[in-house]
Amino acid sequence: MLKLRNTLSGLVEELQPLEGRRVRMYACGLTVYDYGHIGNFRTFVSVDLLRRYLKFQGFEITHVMNFTDVDDNTIDRAARERVSLRELTDRYIDVFLEDMRTLNLETPELMPRATDHIPEMLSLIERLLKRGYAYVSEGSVYFRVGAFPGYGKLSKINLEGNIAGARVDADKYDKDNARDFVLWKAPKREGEPGWETPWGRGRPGWHLECSAMSMRYLGETFDIHCGGVDLIFPHHENEIAQSECATGKPFVRFWYHTEFLQVEGEKMSKSLGNYLTLRDLVAKGFKPMAIRYALISVPYRRQLNFTFDGLRAAGKTLEGLLDFRRRLQEATCESGASPALTEAVARARAEFIEGMDDDLNTARALGAIHSLVRDANIAVAEGSLRAGDREALLEFLAEADQVLGVLGHEEGELLDSEIQDLIRERNQARGDRNFGRSDEIRILLAERGILLEDTKAGTRWRRK
Numbered sequence: 001m002l003k004l005r006n007t008l009s010g011l012v013e014e015l016q017p018l019e020g021r022r023v024r025m026y027a028c029g030l031t032v033y034d035y036g037h038i039g040n041f042r043t044f045v046s047v048d049l050l051r052r053y054l055k056f057q058g059f060e061i062t063h064v065m066n067f068t069d070v071d072d073n074t075i076d077r078a079a080r081e082r083v084s085l086r087e088l089t090d091r092y093i094d095v096f097l098e099d100m101r102t103l104n105l106e107t108p109e110l111m112p113r114a115t116d117h118i119p120e121m122l123s124l125i126e127r128l129l130k131r132g133y134a135y136v137s138e139g140s141v142y143f144r145v146g147a148f149p150g151y152g153k154l155s156k157i158n159l160e161g162n163i164a165g166a167r168v169d170a171d172k173y174d175k176d177n178a179r180d181f182v183l184w185k186a187p188k189r190e191g192e193p194g195w196e197t198p199w200g201r202g203r204p205g206w207h208l209e210c211s212a213m214s215m216r217y218l219g220e221t222f223d224i225h226c227g228g229v230d231l232i233f234p235h236h237e238n239e240i241a242q243s244e245c246a247t248g249k250p251f252v253r254f255w256y257h258t259e260f261l262q263v264e265g266e267k268m269s270k271s272l273g274n275y276l277t278l279r280d281l282v283a284k285g286f287k288p289m290a291i292r293y294a295l296i297s298v299p300y301r302r303q304l305n306f307t308f309d310g311l312r313a314a315g316k317t318l319e320g321l322l323d324f325r326r327r328l329q330e331a332t333c334e335s336g337a338s339p340a341l342t343e344a345v346a347r348a349r350a351e352f353i354e355g356m357d358d359d360l361n362t363a364r365a366l367g368a369i370h371s372l373v374r375d376a377n378i379a380v381a382e383g384s385l386r387a388g389d390r391e392a393l394l395e396f397l398a399e400a401d402q403v404l405g406v407l408g409h410e411e412g413e414l415l416d417s418e419i420q421d422l423i424r425e426r427n428q429a430r431g432d433r434n435f436g437r438s439d440e441i442r443i444l445l446a447e448r449g450i451l452l453e454d455t456k457a458g459t460r461w462r463r464k
């Protein structure tokens with residue numbers, strides 16, 4: 001049974017979805033005005049790991065990850081580059097989707113953009129105004145923090161010293177004390193992107209965007225909300241406040257937060273010169289799967305010190321695993337199975353699952369694989385490896401890699417996300433009665449070892 005640390009309760013708890021075996025989860029996505037850095041990707045990889053492990057455990061997933069395509073940063077950057085907000089954010093969404101494929105991240109079921117959900121945001125504000133949790137001032141709308149007794153329950157922020165009536169217009173602010181935060185912002189200057197509303201032209205605050213998009217697709221109460229620990233306050237605290245005050249219901253049952261990433265022992269920052277995007281690392285010649293391995297090797301609940309030495313070591317470890325798998329695939333061995341190896345595989349599998357069940361303890365799960373590889377290497381050297389052992393070992397590696405996602409991503413092999421994109425394109429082509437294109441895609445997938453099956457519930461796929 002999977003147990004996760006829930007930031008809200010502060011406890012490690014069993015995950016039991018609201019609705020049978022379906023898990024509805026939301027992850028705060030990237031604010032799309034720049035390349036994603038390695039700290040962002042630590043969080044996205046840890047969310048991907050959660051998603052993959054839930055699927056491995058037989059859960060059905062509805063995973064929503066948004067794009068924040070309107071906020072202080074996106075607006076400033078678009079103005080600086082003299083392009084429209086849409087042009088700027090389109091560019092960085094494309095970049096991010098490519099980065100996701102590079103790191104073998106599965107595609108969430110839904111990836112909404114904030115600017116496509118303004119009506120949902122306005123209706124949330126209306127509900128808050130009607131219930132007395134929000135007020136209008138000089139064309140902006142603010143949330144009245146003092147009206148929500150639950151404020152601070154996620155971040156455990158101390159409300160003493162709260163200055164009544166103090167307000168903050170910025171999307172991000174210091175953890176000094178709680179302030180009334182902005183739900184809807186009047187434009188700061190001429191020509192800023194904006195939408196017409198009953199209380200004046202303006203644009204949404206960052207916090208409101210996530211509440212509106214998550215509840216739109218997952219309902220007013222859902223299972224898991226993910227993000228980096230830096231989002232706990234104020235972003236997630238504010239999401240809880242505005243959502244629960246609008247609906248009168250609990251917003252989220254589990255809060256899943258990924259710890260900080262440091263680079264060479266220091267906080268990553270542009271001024272320190274240790275600010276690394278995924279693209280910087282790939283340009284330096286590091287293999288994407290080595291980067292992914294380095295990111296998952298430390299459990300998400302622990303701080304990760306990301307170093308170049310560590311990255312090189314991750315690359316070597318991964319090379320060793322791939323090598324081991326290659327040798328197994330090429331080995332010729334007699335039929336039968338050795339009892340010692342049969343037992344070693346069963347032990348490794350149980351330990352892998354126990355490790356992952358233990359709040360996604362990836363260090364333990366990877367340890368189980370490495371000790372199995374040591375045992376198997378001894379058997380290979382002694383010539384005691386049998387065909388049945390080989391099959392069991394390869395099967396276990398493939399199974400574990402459904403969760404880890406570091407072994408299968410070889411040159412020429414399609415990622416799950418690419419397959420899903422092609423299937424979507426094929427469905428579109430069929431809808432448009434473009435059967436030439438739809439056949440082309442089926443053949444392309446078949447050549448890459450992917451079999452399609454069209455069912456009433458949609459198109460299923462599996463690897464040959």
Ligand SMILES: [Zn+2]
Pocket residue numbers: 027028029210235
């Ligand atoms: Zn968010």
